[in-house]
Amino acid sequence: MSKVSRRTFLEASGSLAAVSAVTRTSATASPTQADVSGLPRVRQRLVDPPLVPDHAQVADGGAKIVEVELVVEEARRVIDDDGTEIHALTFNGSIPGPLIVCHEGDYVELTLKNPPDNRMAHNIDFHASTGALGGGALTLVRPGEQVVLRWKAVKPGTFIYHCAPGGSMIPFHVVSGMNGAVMVLPRTGLRDGDGSPIRYDRAYYVGEQDFYVPRGPDGDYVTYDGPADGIGDTLEAMRTLTPSHVVFNGRVGALTGDGAMTARVGETVLFIHSQANRDSRPHLIGGHGDFVWEQGSFSDPPAHGLETWFIRGGSAGAAIYTFRQPGLYAYLTHNLIEAVELGALAHVTVEGEWNDDLMTQVSPPGPIDGG
Numbered sequence: 001m002s003k004v005s006r007r008t009f010l011e012a013s014g015s016l017a018a019v020s021a022v023t024r025t026s027a028t029a030s031p032t033q034a035d036v037s038g039l040p041r042v043r044q045r046l047v048d049p050p051l052v053p054d055h056a057q058v059a060d061g062g063a064k065i066v067e068v069e070l071v072v073e074e075a076r077r078v079i080d081d082d083g084t085e086i087h088a089l090t091f092n093g094s095i096p097g098p099l100i101v102c103h104e105g106d107y108v109e110l111t112l113k114n115p116p117d118n119r120m121a122h123n124i125d126f127h128a129s130t131g132a133l134g135g136g137a138l139t140l141v142r143p144g145e146q147v148v149l150r151w152k153a154v155k156p157g158t159f160i161y162h163c164a165p166g167g168s169m170i171p172f173h174v175v176s177g178m179n180g181a182v183m184v185l186p187r188t189g190l191r192d193g194d195g196s197p198i199r200y201d202r203a204y205y206v207g208e209q210d211f212y213v214p215r216g217p218d219g220d221y222v223t224y225d226g227p228a229d230g231i232g233d234t235l236e237a238m239r240t241l242t243p244s245h246v247v248f249n250g251r252v253g254a255l256t257g258d259g260a261m262t263a264r265v266g267e268t269v270l271f272i273h274s275q276a277n278r279d280s281r282p283h284l285i286g287g288h289g290d291f292v293w294e295q296g297s298f299s300d301p302p303a304h305g306l307e308t309w310f311i312r313g314g315s316a317g318a319a320i321y322t323f324r325q326p327g328l329y330a331y332l333t334h335n336l337i338e339a340v341e342l343g344a345l346a347h348v349t350v351e352g353e354w355n356d357d358l359m360t361q362v363s364p365p366g367p368i369d370g371g
Contacts, residue, residue, distance in 0.1 A: 041065045046098035050204040059103040059187040066102045069111045072122045080252040087227035089176040095250030096207025097180025109150040116144035128159035128182040136164045153184040156298035158316035179276035181316045193301035200270040208275040210243035247343040255346030265352025274316035283308040283334040289319040308334045326352040
C-alpha cells in the first residue's frame with residue numbers, strides 16, 4: 001500500500017497557517033470593520049440533512065447575526081449495504097454537513113470546534129462569503145482548538161462550504177465528507193421571472209458525495225486503522241477520477257425506505273442540491289423543476305419546467321416542484337450509471353389522491369391483440 005509522506009500530511013497546516021497569520025493581521029488593522037454590536041442575534045439550530053433549519057422565507061425586520069456552531073467529527077462510517085467502511089471527516093457528524101440558512105444582508109457568525117481527540121487540522125471555506133479564501137485563511141484549527149468567524153451574506157443564492165486546509169488535503173477532506181451548503185434567501189423571499197413571490201411548504205437538502213475507497217490486491221475495499229493511514233492509497237484512487245461510490249447524504253440508500261423524503265399532493269417542495277467536487281444532473285422521475293436556479297443565484301430569474309438540471313462541481317442549486325400525483329418518486333442524478341450502480345438515488349413518498357386526467361392506465365397488460 002502507498003504511504004503518504006509527513007510533508008503531504010502536514011503541508012495544509014503549514015501553508016495555510018502562514019496565509020492565515022497574514023490575513024488576520026490585515027483584518028485586525030482594517031479601518032472598515034462594521035459595528036454590529038446593536039444587531040439582534042439569532043442562534044440557528046442546525047439539523048442533519050435532508051432536513052433544513054427552521055427559517056422564515058421572508059426576512060423579519062433588518063439584518064441579524066445568525067449564530068451557528070460546527071464541530072468537526074472524524075469517525076468511521078459505513079457507506080453501503082455491503083459494509084464498506086471509510087474514515088469520514090465531517091461537520092457535526094453528517095455527510096453532507098448541515099444546511100445553514102440566512103437572508104441577504106445578515107451576518108453568519110460561525111464557531112468552528114476541532115475536538116482534542118481528532119487527529120487532523122481543519123478549516124472552512126464558505127463559497128457564500130467574501131475574502132480570506134472564503135474564511136479558510138482565518139479558520140484553521142488544530143485538534144483542541146476553536147475559532148469564531150463572522151461574514152456578511154451579500155449575495156443571495158445557494159452555495160457550498162467545505163474544508164480546505166491546503167494542498168492535497170483539500171480534495172482529500174472534501175471527498176471524505178467535509179462539505180455542506182448555505183442558502184442565502186433574498187430578504188423579500190424567492191420570486192419568479194415576473195417578480196411574483198414563490199412560497200414552499202417543505203424544503204430538503206440533498207448533498208451528493210463521491211467517495212474513492214481503495215481496493216486491495218484481492219479486489220476488496222480496504223479498511224484502515226485511522227483517518228491518516230489510508231491517505232496515500234486514497235489519493236491514488238482519487239487521481240483516477242473514478243469514484244467507487246456516488247451517493248446522496250453519506251451512503252447508498254440514505255434517502256430511500258425509512259429515510260425517504262415525504263410530501264403530499266398539492267405541496268410545493270424546495271430541493272437544495274449540492275456537489276462539492278463533481279458535476280451532477282438532478283432529475284425527479286414523474287415530476288419536473290417548476291422553478292430552477294441551477295446556478296444557485298437567487299438574483300437571477302429561475303428557469304421554468306426543466307426535466308433535468310445541471311449542478312456544477314463546487315456549487316449548489318435549487319429547484320421547486322408542486323406535486324400533482326401521489327406515489328413513489330425517484331430523485332436521482334441522471335447519469336443513470338452513477339444513480340443505479342453507484343448509489344446516487346433518493347425517493348420522495350407522496351400521499352394524496354390520484355388524478356386520472358394527468359395519467360391513467362387505459363388497459364392493463366395482456367395478450368397482444370390478434371396474437
